Amino acid sequence: MVNQAVGQPRRHERPVMTFLGAVGTVTGSRFLLDGPACRVLVDAGLYQGLKSLRRRNWDPFPVDPHTLDHVLLTHAHLDHTGYLPRLARDGFSGRVSCTRETADLSAIVLRDSAHLQEEDARYANDAGFSRHDPALPLYDNKDVERALGLMTCADFDRAVELAPGVAATFRPAGHILGSATIGVQMGEHRVLFSGDLGRAHHPLLRPPADPPPSDTIVVESTYGDRRHPPADPQLLADAICRTVERRGSVLIPAFAVDRTELVLLELRRLREQGSIPDIPVFVDSPMALAALDVYRSAAARGGSQFRREARDLMAGLGVRGVQAARDVAASERLNRPRTPSIIISASGMATGGRVVHHLAHQLPDRRNTVVITGFQADGTRGRQLLEGARQVKIHGRYVPVRAEIVDVPDFSVHSDADETIQWLSRAPRPPSTVYVVHGEPASADALASRISAELGWLAVVPSYGERVLLD
Template sequence: MNSIKIHFLGASGTVTGSKFYMETPELNLMIDCGMFQGLKELRQMNWEPLPIDTSKIDFVLLTHGHLDHTGYLPRLVQEGFKGKIIGTAPTLAITRIILLDSAKIHEEEAERANEEGYSSHHPALPFYTVKEAERAIALFRFEEKEEWTSISEHIRFKFRYNGHIIGATFIELEAFGKVFVFSGDIGREKDFLLAPPERPKWADYLFVESTYGNKLHPEENVEEIMIALVNETITQRGNLIIPSFAVERLQSLMYLLWQLYKKNKIPNIPIFIDSPMGNNVLSVFEQFPDWHKLSMTTYQSMCNHFNIISSYGDTWKTIDDPRPKIVIAGSGMVTGGRVLTYLKQLIDISTTTVLLVGYQAEGTRGRQLLDGAHEIKLFGKYYPVKAKIRHVESLSAHADQQGLLQWMENIRNMPEEVFLVHGEPTALDAFRSKIRDVKGWTAHIPKLKETKEFLV
């Protein structure tokens, strides 16, 4: 009998910071290595060293490239990790872009905080630097999806296609004859750009995300909503600002707006894409055509329709452009990126509309705007919110409760244990009840830093 321990070091009782550390008799693994985002007490936890010996980790397996699944990697290397970081090729391409962009933002924010004196830390330090991100990137190794990879005598894993974003997978990990399934983030059955997720057929131990564990995506007509917003923006000679996640959401919005124009459903309003990271992600779509549904001809035609901004100087030219326009800029939860510059200048104008497209975590500016905040803090100062705030939830890249249950429905056995992760408390609890009612399975909601032992 062998003992395997799993330490829940993130995405436990909360959505962000996915980190699951697995100790086995043969080697030690980490599944995902993300940053906490949102509430201040969560963000502060990013600065605390992990309660494990990181030098003993042999491999990090990545489900996908989002920051809340990869953003802690440079810190892991700082703390002594020297192993391999393994993902699919597009996941590693996305992770590289996100880590370098994140490091650059950390450096710029620390520099601005020191210049303007609005940080409580003296001096303010970046969470990690570009050089430290590059040290993590040097440890990348890709593996193909749908193929078993052995990493020790009794342990092997397989990446399986999961929708959500380009490169995303769930992980089937076989250890000493038992199958551990880590869902990562599960995509949707119907997506503009991506195929439906594959589904596991067996899981002795199942770790499943619960972001929308208590919700069904509304039956919204996204086309009609976008048409109305574009026409309203033109009529009022205003600005439609769309904070967007740079990976998949940005590309989906581009595809939607381009299709509406092609069908003559919206006029040729200027549309600016201001997300350096998003521009780099477009190149990943070009590099990995087998991972999405767009042909290269369609992809090129779509990109040619938009004004792609590369320099910060062009950001200011766009803000000063008096024409009615649409601006899609990072970041999706309004936590950083170029969108903050637009909001600083335009959030206090009544002809501005801010369209939120997707999940807004607790403690983020996006959630504050969604909840009706009358003012918003940007770069250490408060600005009144006079803009109209709109929300389209059905563009989310996450499966809703029904989609999560569909993803699990092909599992032929009754798992020995089910763990619900990557959700806020109300979503976790609702999903636990739903799983019990629909599947007859008892699910456990692990607490942060909880450790679970498995005898295999």
């Protein structure tokens, strides 16, 4: 474990990296770089899933936030940005660097996160099911605004100076809009952080940029022990058709950033080719609607991260009959739909947000279907549903699971093991060490073994709080 630091950090003659998150789990991405010129945190993610991990969000940060000079963000997902307001609350006042789109999406994601935490705390206090009296949010909207005020935008492929002899370069990662791999040069040493790597077939974004020359690589392993199955375009269509025949409704928990856009694109394709019936589609996530606007604006501007067809796809995005549930009253009406419909709602792992209320109402009804569209971290409701849970706990009560649960992996925007190995193999020279992170233990161990066996590189799965020299 890393001890809490006080005062100014001791400057290191040689760069040192400390793993403060995303080890042994896919969430809580936090990597600390200490060098002679500055102290840099790469990602400030929130822990999600298992209670033992979520409790880390409440622990004092292992180093004094006042001593951080910079935070670099790979992308806007909560497990990479969601701890930033807490850092700002506890004294961090340095610079936060990220791409323009990550800044735009982070503003949406973090404001929503604070709102949900405040609402959950109020609900827990009113219902009396919290162990804490009173229940409190991890941070509030004031903390979010303080954090957002520290953000500066970086262009892709252009080095950002952090201190004398220290620079960061953002390159497209193809995972979500604005996502980047980040190369940090500290003196003579170059360390590359993959963030979350995308895939070759994203309908809007180009594949990840090839890795630059690096001495150390920190690579994700979300799917490090498996290959994505071949795409099955009928899987979603068949699930929708079965549900409509039962006079039920389809609930799709979807990440508000990127996943909702991809689901809407696929629904439009299925509707146009006549594979699904003409039923209402509701987008019940203010965050997703705001993110959709960011995607449209960014696609209209263009840039190196987009495919050529992205502008036309986003300009024409929509499905006949799509409706937005913009307020709480409209959302509540969807809990008991009068006719078969499709509801897309956040969050994607069913850990919070409006989708939790929809699950409470729709899981007990055998006519309904819940479609899971992406990775579900251990300890989340989405993971429980995938693993066949017959009941799940929602807001202090157990709810029976009678609805059909369908896994549609085609929407995953994480590289699988083969794709990650291929990306690493395109490095212009072997690094001295690859650190495998951002995966559950079996996934990280499997990917590290493949890197060693197939590429002949030194691959290490670090432990929480471990410190390593970068030289």
